[in-house]
Amino acid sequence: MSRSEPLLCIEDLVIKFKVRGQTIEVIRGLSLKLYRGESLAIVGESGAGKSVLAKALIGALDKNGWIDSGRIIYEGMDIAKFQAEDDWLKIRGREIAMVFQEPMTALNPLKTIGNQVEEAIVLHEGYRGRDARERAIKVLENAGIEDARKLYKKYPHELSGGMRQRVVIAAALACRPKILICDEPTTALDVTIQAQILKLLNRLQEEYKLTILFISHDLGVVAKVADRVAVMYCGKIVEAGSVKEIFYNPRDPYTISLLSKLPYI
Amino acid sequence: MIRYISSRLIQSVITLFAVLTIVFMLMRLMPVEGYLGESYDKLDEIQREKIIENLGLKDPIHVQLKKFYKRVASGDLGVSIAYRPGVPVAEILKSKIPYSLGFGIASLSISIISGITLGIFMADSEGKILKRVGNIYIILINSIPAAIYYILIQFYITDIFKLPMLFYIDRPISWILPVLSLSLGTTATYALWMKRYMVDELNKDYVKLAMAKGLKRREVMKKHVFLNAFVPMIQYLPSSILFTISGSIYIESLYSIPGMGGLLVEAVQRQDNPLVEAIVLIYSSIGIIGMLAGDVLMAILDPRIKLGKREGRI
Amino acid sequence: MMNSGYSYWNSTIRAFMKNKVSLFFMALMAVFIVFIIIQPYLPNQKSPNVIYVDDTTGLQLINMPPGREFWFGTNSIGQDMWARIWSGTRTSLFIGIIVALWENAIGLIIGVIWGYVRRLENIITSIYNVINNLPRVIILILLAYTMKPGVLTMIFTMCITGWLDTARIVRNIVVIIRDREYNIASRILGTPAYRIIYRNILPYLVSVLVLKATLSIPAAIGYEVFLTYIGLGLPLSIPSLGNLINEGRGYITVPSLRYQLMIPAMVLSIITVSFYAIGNAFADASDPRNHF
Numbered sequence: 001m002s003r004s005e006p007l008l009c010i011e012d013l014v015i016k017f018k019v020r021g022q023t024i025e026v027i028r029g030l031s032l033k034l035y036r037g038e039s040l041a042i043v044g045e046s047g048a049g050k051s052v053l054a055k056a057l058i059g060a061l062d063k064n065g066w067i068d069s070g071r072i073i074y075e076g077m078d079i080a081k082f083q084a085e086d087d088w089l090k091i092r093g094r095e096i097a098m099v100f101q102e103p104m105t106a107l108n109p110l111k112t113i114g115n116q117v118e119e120a121i122v123l124h125e126g127y128r129g130r131d132a133r134e135r136a137i138k139v140l141e142n143a144g145i146e147d148a149r150k151l152y153k154k155y156p157h158e159l160s161g162g163m164r165q166r167v168v169i170a171a172a173l174a175c176r177p178k179i180l181i182c183d184e185p186t187t188a189l190d191v192t193i194q195a196q197i198l199k200l201l202n203r204l205q206e207e208y209k210l211t212i213l214f215i216s217h218d219l220g221v222v223a224k225v226a227d228r229v230a231v232m233y234c235g236k237i238v239e240a241g242s243v244k245e246i247f248y249n250p251r252d253p254y255t256i257s258l259l260s261k262l263p264y265i
Numbered sequence: 266m267i268r269y270i271s272s273r274l275i276q277s278v279i280t281l282f283a284v285l286t287i288v289f290m291l292m293r294l295m296p297v298e299g300y301l302g303e304s305y306d307k308l309d310e311i312q313r314e315k316i317i318e319n320l321g322l323k324d325p326i327h328v329q330l331k332k333f334y335k336r337v338a339s340g341d342l343g344v345s346i347a348y349r350p351g352v353p354v355a356e357i358l359k360s361k362i363p364y365s366l367g368f369g370i371a372s373l374s375i376s377i378i379s380g381i382t383l384g385i386f387m388a389d390s391e392g393k394i395l396k397r398v399g400n401i402y403i404i405l406i407n408s409i410p411a412a413i414y415y416i417l418i419q420f421y422i423t424d425i426f427k428l429p430m431l432f433y434i435d436r437p438i439s440w441i442l443p444v445l446s447l448s449l450g451t452t453a454t455y456a457l458w459m460k461r462y463m464v465d466e467l468n469k470d471y472v473k474l475a476m477a478k479g480l481k482r483r484e485v486m487k488k489h490v491f492l493n494a495f496v497p498m499i500q501y502l503p504s505s506i507l508f509t510i511s512g513s514i515y516i517e518s519l520y521s522i523p524g525m526g527g528l529l530v531e532a533v534q535r536q537d538n539p540l541v542e543a544i545v546l547i548y549s550s551i552g553i554i555g556m557l558a559g560d561v562l563m564a565i566l567d568p569r570i571k572l573g574k575r576e577g578r579i
Numbered sequence: 580m581m582n583s584g585y586s587y588w589n590s591t592i593r594a595f596m597k598n599k600v601s602l603f604f605m606a607l608m609a610v611f612i613v614f615i616i617i618q619p620y621l622p623n624q625k626s627p628n629v630i631y632v633d634d635t636t637g638l639q640l641i642n643m644p645p646g647r648e649f650w651f652g653t654n655s656i657g658q659d660m661w662a663r664i665w666s667g668t669r670t671s672l673f674i675g676i677i678v679a680l681w682e683n684a685i686g687l688i689i690g691v692i693w694g695y696v697r698r699l700e701n702i703i704t705s706i707y708n709v710i711n712n713l714p715r716v717i718i719l720i721l722l723a724y725t726m727k728p729g730v731l732t733m734i735f736t737m738c739i740t741g742w743l744d745t746a747r748i749v750r751n752i753v754v755i756i757r758d759r760e761y762n763i764a765s766r767i768l769g770t771p772a773y774r775i776i777y778r779n780i781l782p783y784l785v786s787v788l789v790l791k792a793t794l795s796i797p798a799a800i801g802y803e804v805f806l807t808y809i810g811l812g813l814p815l816s817i818p819s820l821g822n823l824i825n826e827g828r829g830y831i832t833v834p835s836l837r838y839q840l841m842i843p844a845m846v847l848s849i850i851t852v853s854f855y856a857i858g859n860a861f862a863d864a865s866d867p868r869n870h871f
Contacts, residue, residue: 055473058477060473060476060477085481085482089479089481092476092477092478092479093477093478093479094479097477097478098474098477100470100473100474102470105469105470105471106470106471106474107471107474108471108475108489108493109471109493109568110492110493110496110566110567110568111489119475119478119480119488120478120479123478123479123480124479155568157568168474171474171478172477172478175478175479276708276709276712277712279709280708280709280710280712280713283709283710283713284713287713287718287721288721291721291722291724291725292725294725295725404855404856404859405852407855408797408848408851408852408854408855408856409848409851409852410797410800410801410804410847410848410851411801412801412804412805412808412824413824413844413847413848416828416831416840416844417844420831420832507714507715507716510714510716510717511716511805514805514809515805515808518808529720529809530808530809530810533720533724533809533810533811534810541724545717545720545721548714548717549713549714549717552712552713552714552717553712553713553714556711556712557712
């Protein structure tokens with residue numbers, strides 16, 4: 001794990017939205033560093049800018065939002081300046097992939113799950129036809145879906161929530177990204193499945209040498225998955241440090257209040 | 266899915282029977298003398314009674330009903346009494362149906378293709394002018410009654426473009442206006458809903474995921490959004506068939522197209538009961554088949570329907 | 580009870596007021612309706628059915644273009660078009676409004692029973708499926724053909740076929756809300772059924788019904804015009820927009836007589852466009868997703 005050079009560096013990012021004629025600042029000068037091979041969790045209350053931040057990193061901001069100022073440096077490029085689709089196509093999937101919160105809506109209900117994973121493989125690895133299918137099955141198996149061959153032709157609504165989330169993860173990994181952003185991936189799942197998915201993510205991180213950006217409002221989940229934690233409040237990062245530091249020695253008043261809401265610790 | 270389709274089939278057959286029965290009952294409510302047509306005045310009391318008896322109109326209702334079902338099942342739709350007295354209805358219809366069918370299918374195809382295309386373009390945000398024009402078109406066509414714009418088109422457009430006002434089978438140029446007029450309403454419907462569905466889909470998560478995977482926007486539109494928006498469009502097929510039927514009744518008489526719609530108008534005006542009966546039955550059957558086709562297609566294309574209810578909704 | 584400051588109706592009305600176009604149409608329709616109600620009582624109005632005869636020649640004053648004596652001209656047998664148009668509009672609107680009210684009333688009752696009373700659900704659904712397959716237009720034609728022409732026949736035929744849609748829409752809403760958590764919670768706490776319906780379901784339901792009604796009126800008028808065209812409309816002694824348009828249709832080729840078609844066509848279009856615009860604006864305004 002090389003710690004010297006950050007893989008992704010966000011500097012003073014400001015993101016604004018236009019809602020009903022008014023302009024609101026959702027991200028207000030956010031700075032963050034993501035190092036290669038680590039698992040960084042961003043925590044904060046629901047409804048704040050966490051998802052917005054994630055979307056900004058793959059250029060999926062809603063139409064009424066934009067990056068007002070600041071930089072996002074990745075591999076020498078400032079992707080905050082990206083406007084054209086062609087630019088983003090270099091990043092999406094290939095470099096940065098994303099796992100969404102709601103597995104049901106993240107998958108196309110009219111296409112088989114195999115098809116949706118295969119799509120990513122055809123796109124990024126250049127395989128076609130049967131080769132693509134075999135690789136898709138492998139990726140699905142790797143994501144913990146044992147009967148991948150049988151389930152290949154199934155539709156999303158035929159699978160359970162946990163399985164669907166595995167499919168989404170498989171599709172994301174099929175792109176072989178360097179960074180995997182997980183936007184509250186376990187929030188919609190029940191607790192037992194949650195644990196499985198988190199274990200899966202840990203394993204995959206090792207196997208694929210991923211750098212994970214994990215977004216959650218659940219500190220318990222964060223404790224299981226993260227190396228470092230960044231606490232987000234009002235569109236800014238108020239404190240960042242290793243899991244130990246944050247949990248046992250918090251310094252920022254907001255972090256302290258957040259931790260105090262936990263039933264244990 | 267087989268179960269769903271067969272239950273829908275049975276439902277349609279029941280409806281067909283219901284239609285037959287309703288048509289029969291209503292027709293029998295009309296004064297029996299109506300069946301004598303023009304010869305009413307020329308005959309005396311005894312002869313009239315004879316004819317009425319021969320037509321089976323004095324038999325008890327359930328006997329009549331059974332005979333009616335049998336008749337229709339064997340294709341005998343009665344004999345015209347006023348339009349062309351003495352001529353079997355089936356024969357009259359034989360020459361008319363091809364026109365109506367041809368027009369209906371042509372018009373529906375044009376509407377569906379242009380409507381959906383228009384809807385797709387309107388959903389894809391580039392091109393504000395197209396959106397505005399499309400919206401105005403949809404609003405106008407939907408709010409101004411078809412009766413009125415059919416008449417206006419026939420009069421003014423034929424004037425401006427020097428097109429013929431009546432339909433002639435051997436002059437293709439005279440086919441354009443009737444087919445186009447008939448298509449306008451349905452095109453608007455398809456454009457409106459296609460645009461709405463596409464916009465809805467574009468906001469959904471799986472589209473964002475597809476783009477996050479690295480697919481180009483164009484490809485996402487083609488492979489994901491279009492199909493997902495198109496499938497629910499099928500539910501509008503039955504109602505567009507009905508709209509085309511009622512529109513064709515107008516248009517056929519406006520342009521003197523020798524089809525079933527124009528025939529219906531004449532049959533009503535001349536009080537030709539058997540003819541009216543038969544045409545109503547045929548149109549109803551088309552409507553019922555249309556609904557069946559719509560539901561079956563939906564079941565085939567949407568995997569979610571195969572296996573479960575749609576949140577209890579109908 | 581907590582007062583969140585959000586009132587469904589206040590938001591709906593506020594959203595509706597913002598749409599200047601629909602406000603215009605609404606005002607237009609309001610003025611329109613008041614006018615056609617008081618029109619016969621205004622001074623110098625003529626009767627729609629009287630045939631006017633020229634004093635000097637004794638000939639019927641047929642096909643006179645709009646002028647000082649007859650503001651909208653006269654028709655082919657010498658009747659005053661102005662009076663006929665407004666009389667016809669009254670008739671057509673009357674039919675439309677009655678049909679819309681009936682559709683809503685019956686649709687509401689049946690829809691609520693259908694959605695809320697679980698025992699009857701299957702039976703009503705099967706009946707619905709069978710009736711729904713019957714094409715409405717065809718049934719209208721059939722009924723109008725077999726019944727005596729008249730205003731009551733018109734209303735009857737449209738009412739018999741029209742309630743189905745409303746019932747289904749109402750039923751869907753009732754089912755969705757019936758199964759929502761806060762109703763189950765309410766029920767557990769002992770709130771009686773009618774109060775659940777009143778507080779939770781009614782507001783949304785009412786807005787859907789109003790929407791349906793605004794769109795039913797032009798639809799009903801449209802059907803009336805259609806049936807008249809086929810020959811199954813009102814008798815000529817009762818002027819209606821359908822009748823007037825049909826009468827005027829024959830004169831489209833004669834420029835000087837075209838007014839007999841154009842005027843009723845314009846009136847009809849204004850009515851339908853207005854209701855359509857109002858209905859659409861109301862639909863947008865009452866959609867909770869559009870409330871800030």
